[in-house]
Amino acid sequence: MRLRRRGIQNAVSPLWRRIKKLFRKFSRLPEDGAISEEPIDFSAPSVPYYTGLAERFNLARIVLYMVLFVFVVVTLFSSRHLITYENLYYLVKDVSAATLTAQSEADYLNYPISDAHADFALYRGGLVVAGGQEITVISGSGKQTLSDNVQLSSPRVRAGERYFLTFSRGEKGFSVYNAFVKLKGIGTEYPVYDACMARDGAFAILTRSTELTSVVRFYNEDIHMVAEAGRTGYVTAMDISTDGRTLGLLSLSLEEEGYVTKLTFLCRTDATVTQEDVILTGTTALAAGFVSEDRLAVIFEDRICIYRTDGRMLSESSFADDRPALAAISEDGIAILCRSGGKLTETSLKAFDKNGNLLYNVAVDHADGAEAILRDGEDVYIQARSQILLVADEGRTQINLSIHRDTSVLLSQGNGRILACGPAFARRIHRSDFT
Numbered sequence: 001m002r003l004r005r006r007g008i009q010n011a012v013s014p015l016w017r018r019i020k021k022l023f024r025k026f027s028r029l030p031e032d033g034a035i036s037e038e039p040i041d042f043s044a045p046s047v048p049y050y051t052g053l054a055e056r057f058n059l060a061r062i063v064l065y066m067v068l069f070v071f072v073v074v075t076l077f078s079s080r081h082l083i084t085y086e087n088l089y090y091l092v093k094d095v096s097a098a099t100l101t102a103q104s105e106a107d108y109l110n111y112p113i114s115d116a117h118a119d120f121a122l123y124r125g126g127l128v129v130a131g132g133q134e135i136t137v138i139s140g141s142g143k144q145t146l147s148d149n150v151q152l153s154s155p156r157v158r159a160g161e162r163y164f165l166t167f168s169r170g171e172k173g174f175s176v177y178n179a180f181v182k183l184k185g186i187g188t189e190y191p192v193y194d195a196c197m198a199r200d201g202a203f204a205i206l207t208r209s210t211e212l213t214s215v216v217r218f219y220n221e222d223i224h225m226v227a228e229a230g231r232t233g234y235v236t237a238m239d240i241s242t243d244g245r246t247l248g249l250l251s252l253s254l255e256e257e258g259y260v261t262k263l264t265f266l267c268r269t270d271a272t273v274t275q276e277d278v279i280l281t282g283t284t285a286l287a288a289g290f291v292s293e294d295r296l297a298v299i300f301e302d303r304i305c306i307y308r309t310d311g312r313m314l315s316e317s318s319f320a321d322d323r324p325a326l327a328a329i330s331e332d333g334i335a336i337l338c339r340s341g342g343k344l345t346e347t348s349l350k351a352f353d354k355n356g357n358l359l360y361n362v363a364v365d366h367a368d369g370a371e372a373i374l375r376d377g378e379d380v381y382i383q384a385r386s387q388i389l390l391v392a393d394e395g396r397t398q399i400n401l402s403i404h405r406d407t408s409v410l411l412s413q414g415n416g417r418i419l420a421c422g423p424a425f426a427r428r429i430h431r432s433d434f435t
Contacts, residue, residue, distance in 0.1 A: 106142035109419070109426040116152060120409045120421040121159035124179055127411075127419065127426055130157035130166045137179050138426075145179050156194075160244075162201035162221065167192045174205060176223055184223055190215075194238060202244030206235050218247050218266055218273070227266050227273040237288040239296070242331065245269075246309050248296045250288045261285045263298065265309045278311040289329030291354040297329050299336065306356040315356035322348060326373040328380070330412075333359070335375040337367065337382060349380060349391055362395030376412040379431065383410050388420070390434045399434040403427070 076083070114131025121128045125140040132155060137146035152168035159165075163183065167174035173187040174195065190208045197203040201221035209215050212230040220226050221244060233253025240247050247266040252259060263278040263285070283301040291297050291306070295314065298305045301323060306314040322338035325347070333353050340346040340363070347367045351359040364382065372383040382389040386405040391398050409421040416431030 105140045105428060107428050109138045109142055109428070110424065111136045111138060111144075111426075113424050114155070116155055117408070118421075118423065119155050119157045120411060120419075120426070121157045121164060122411050122413060122419070123159040123164050124161065126179075127421070128157050128159055128164050129421075130155035135166055135177065137177075139179075146177065146181070148177070148182055150175075158195045158197040158203065160197045160201050160203070161199045163197070163203075163223075165195060165197060165203055165205075167195060167205070169193060186223075194235070196238055196240045196247075198240045198244030199242055200244045202240065204238060204240055204247050206238060214251060216247070216249060216266075218268065220244070220268070226268055229264060229266060229275065231262075233260075233262075236285070239289045239329075241290045241293045241309075243293050245293070246290075248288055248290065248309075250285050250298070252284065259284070263288070263296075263307065263311070265296075265311065267309055276309070276311045278307065286324060287327050287329065291329060291331060291334065295354060297334050297352075297356070299324055299327050299329075299334075304334065304336070304352060304356060306354075317352065317356055317358055319350070322350070326370055326382075328373045328375040330375055332375050332377050335373055335380045337364075337370055337373050349382070349395065351375075351380065351394075360394040362391070364389065364391060364395075364398060372410050374410045374412050374418065376414065376416065376418060379416070381410060381412075381418060383407065383420075388429070390431070401429070401434050403429075 109127050111129045112131060112134050114133065116132030118132075119130045123137065127138045129136040129138070130152065132152050133149060135146065135148040135150055136144060139145055150166070152166070153171065154169040155166065156169055157164055157166050163176050163178055165174055165176045170191045170193065172189070172191055173185065174192050175185045176183045188207050192205050192207050194206040195203060202219060204216055204218045207215050207217065209230065212232060214231040214233065214235040216229045216235060216238065217225050218227040218229070229249065231251045231253065233251050235249055235251045237250040238248065245268055249264040249266070251262050251264065253262070261280040261284060263280055265276040267274045267276070280298070285298050285300050287299045289297055294309050296307050296309070298307060303316055303318045305316045308314060319338060322340050324336050324338050326337040328335045333351060336350045336352075338348050338350060340348045347364050347370070348361060349364050350361045353359055367382050367384050367389055370382050370384045374381040378392065380391040382391065386403055386407075388401045388403055388410070389398060390401065403420050404422050404427070406422045407420045411419040411421065413419060418429050419426045420429055
């Protein structure tokens with residue numbers, strides 16, 4: 001044992017002496033480099049002081065190269081199980097996708113026409129189109145990065161910044177994709193009816209079981225199921241917080257005292273998942289959505305309430321005689337299109353901040369037959385037939401823009417840009433187009 005140890009020491013000693021000599025040389029200036037009061041002659045072939053500094057910088061460069069080499073070797077050996085052909089392939093693809101995203105945006109994004117009613121979602125600066133026969137991903141510059149053949153009778157898509165998932169409403173199973181390939185297909189014993197996805201890739205799906213009419217399965221960003229919540233009633237709305245940590249559910253069930261609406265929060269940490277239930281009294285809840293990581297907005301027939309994820313209500317605002325018809329809930333705030341005074345031809349727009357405070361309530365024209373509402377910052381867009389109504393400046397500005405009559409979905413890209421999606425192409429619309 002001593003001989004073996006002595007052999008190791010004899011092998012390491014020369015290297016160690018060289019390293020110590022290198023650092024001693026690095027830590028002291030040459031004697032000729034001492035600072036003196038005599039002026040420096042810059043016309044001389046070399047200046048001893050600056051020659052000494054140059055030698056030290058050169059030694060520092062060598063030391064940094066050595067540290068870099070050790071770091072690369074340690075990283076490769078500690079992560080060699082992650083260095084696979086597939087991961088390298090995705091790395092090259094992601095670099096290519098980043099290049100496409102950085103390019104100029106196309107005014108029109110073209111994709112195959114679907115015989116089913118297609119669904120759309122924003123993804124990595126581009127667009128995901130879920131059709132009846134094909135799943136298509138289009139970059140912001142108009143380049144197609146993915147095309148997958150499918151058979152979906154009622155296609156749906158939900159997207160984050162990492163993944164997106166597709167399913168057919170009322171059919172079994174769902175699939176998870178990135179921008180280039182299908183990552184995982186997961187079968188379910190019963191049909192999938194709805195889903196939601198956070199930015200980091202965490203998601204939830206709504207299905208059922210033999211005993212329960214509604215079962216919600218909560219998955220983390222690694223596509224592993226972390227929780228399951230069952231209801232004897234029906235889940236009417238679901239949303240997930242932007243950080244993927246909290247899932248909010250609205251459910252309606254028939255109890256002895258009548259119909260009961262329940263609000264449920266599933267909050268996950270690294271190790272556990274906690275559940276918080278709140279019984280909502282009064283009128284039926286129509287919609288719900290997160291306005292921040294810890295706040296959920298719930299829209300009732302006669303009011304709007306803001307709840308914290310611990311179940312505590314923060315604010316409540318009444319609609320008076322108005323009744324909500326369409327709503328948009330996002331981190332920008334809440335916009336609700338209401339029918340005024342029970343008259344179908346009179347509409348008003350109510351805008352609220354994240355705390356549920358009313359910002360403005362204005363009558364809107366040309367919103368008959370409104371099909372969709374979208375909030376982008378302080379602006380609100382209302383799609384009605386073959387036109388989009390922009391409501392800005394707290395309702396003081398209302399401008400119409402004509403669009404293709406087959407437009408079915410509006411998506412907000414932020415910074416005054418929206419996508420108007422139709423059967424064969426999506427048109428990019430800028431706020432400056434409303435004049």
